[in-house]
Amino acid sequence: MLSERRLEVLRAIVQDYVGTEEPVGSKALTERHRLGVSPATVRNDMAALEEEGYIAQPHTSAGRIPTDKGYRLFVDRLAGVKPLSTPERRAIHNFLDGAVDLDDVVARTVRLLAQLTRQVAVVQYPSLTRSTVRHVELLSLAPARVMLVLITDTGRVEQRMVDCPAPVGENALADLRARLNSRVVGRRFADVPQLVQDLPESFEKDDRGTVSTVLSILLETLVEETEERLMIGGTANLTRFGHDFPLTIRPVLEALEEQVVLLKLLGEAKDSEMTVRIGHENAHEGLNSTSVVAVGYGSGGEAVAKLGVVGPTRMDYPGTMGAVRAVARYVGQILAES
Amino acid sequence: MLSERRLEVLRAIVQDYVGTEEPVGSKALTERHRLGVSPATVRNDMAALEEEGYIAQPHTSAGRIPTDKGYRLFVDRLAGVKPLSTPERRAIHNFLDGAVDLDDVVARTVRLLAQLTRQVAVVQYPSLTRSTVRHVELLSLAPARVMLVLITDTGRVEQRMVDCPAPVGENALADLRARLNSRVVGRRFADVPQLVQDLPESFEKDDRGTVSTVLSILLETLVEETEERLMIGGTANLTRFGHDFPLTIRPVLEALEEQVVLLKLLGEAKDSEMTVRIGHENAHEGLNSTSVVAVGYGSGGEAVAKLGVVGPTRMDYPGTMGAVRAVARYVGQILAES
DNA sequence: CCTGGCACTCAATGGTCACGAGTGCCAGAT
């Protein structure tokens, strides 16, 4: 068990190191934070903290820097979430109002997050499976060719071509469109498969082939699009990483390009609560020297997707968490209104 | 006028420098390329080339490196476009076949280009204004709310909400849909404004308000989307840039995030012909130490958008140009088929 | 349990020096 003062020392170390990017020593600490004790005492505390694995020295006779475990303790017990300043709040509103469509909302959100946190921002598009259906449209493009269009309540649109086994009449198509919509509109995408299961049987024999083809493409779309799209931005902020550049930045850029990796990353975050993954807590090893702060956002109470930032483990956690939370909330509002 | 041999020397310098990333001296040159003359002669030639501004020395008593002007001469007169190897061609086919929708085509193209050239790839989405209309759809979502969906021959889909001044009946909507489509299907987007100009007049008075609202949104969409979307990838390749990292890479990353900058960049490229912009030929100063190789691609003979790569001025021009051209052609084919 | 003192460690800084790749120029060969 660590004494109160030792925790205070750890907090001071984290704060100083985040600010200066340089290992912090006992003397400097006592000067910048009035801890009420002498450097020598701090040294003892530091030795204890190091013993426990919360801090480490890059080399003998240098100051200490926090370890991943140290940051973890800091985030969990020593730091709160810093609320944004009024100008920052205003910036969020100015920036996000005026978005015209979903693409635009996502694009603006990414830029905003990157600017606020000065880190790399990642925003996931609202997930299909968690959204509800606003409309399903079927367009006849050629005698045996139909375009299927899905529209979600979050404004997302997906379309697929369907090559039918036989020519489809306008009437049959209109019929299918009507029945399909009456069943699924307002329902969650996840429930669609069950809702349409018995649909082919209610059609005349001639059209059943077409109906089940359309339905299978519909279900396929849902499955395929479960692997979500996302947008990233602010990669230029990676240049502020460290001095030992290429080695640090390279794997991060590579990881960021692997959408699968990022999606898994966001997926690991809890839906409602803000999640912070520090350094080696990230499964992907390219991100072992970065931290990920992520949270779900949604139009209602429920999260339809996630967003967050990726930055060096040495980041301003309270500030970053504040920004991420504030942006997520406001994006949720925007989506609810649209 | 430069003698034949001096051009040969320049070519050798460019090739060596591109390979080794190090200033190349007279002795090393004569060793790697049998020019049939002694180092001393090469030195004289180099002095002449430097005099003319084709090469420069980073500091006295170091080898020479090509200047932007030198690369320009190299690209224009000394180098061809290197055709891809068979495995590379096969890779293109494997990679691009199997794309399901337009987003997927673009995403795969970006990855492919980035891998082939080991540089940053930029692919513009097929432009609306140069595409032709495949279908216009109007969906009634609420009594006075209509969703407008545009589908292009390149598979691109745009949608917009339209809030009508008065409730719209299904009949009126179907009527508008039919007339609209009969006028614009198969026509180029650029021609749409004229084609629909007199449409409101042919409707009954009650519906004219709705019709013109829908049309104005339609035209607005065309204008807004003239500023195109694009996708980039392969930014991790920037880490291979140079040793003096942060300074070089930073402005490039920043430029890459400015979609406007990139779009202008691609816009400057000629439609059909491959365009190479070297170093300071790029207007944006963040890209002053990079070269851009771009070319238009399209489903028919005509270009509907552009794609290209951004890399260090010290790049393998013949190879890069070969890859860019090959990919552009194949993407064109894919779009034509879909 | 805290404090001041002390000896020790070691990265960083800066100066000196030798090395060598590369240059420019010139006189002589082709």
Added chain:
DNA sequence: ATCTGGCACTCGTGACCATTGAGTGCCAGG
């Protein structure tokens, strides 16, 4: 005229070394 070999010169690079100072661990005393 043009190319070549030779020669003196430049200057960045890397090795070596001494100095400096921030930071540490430990210990004896308050």
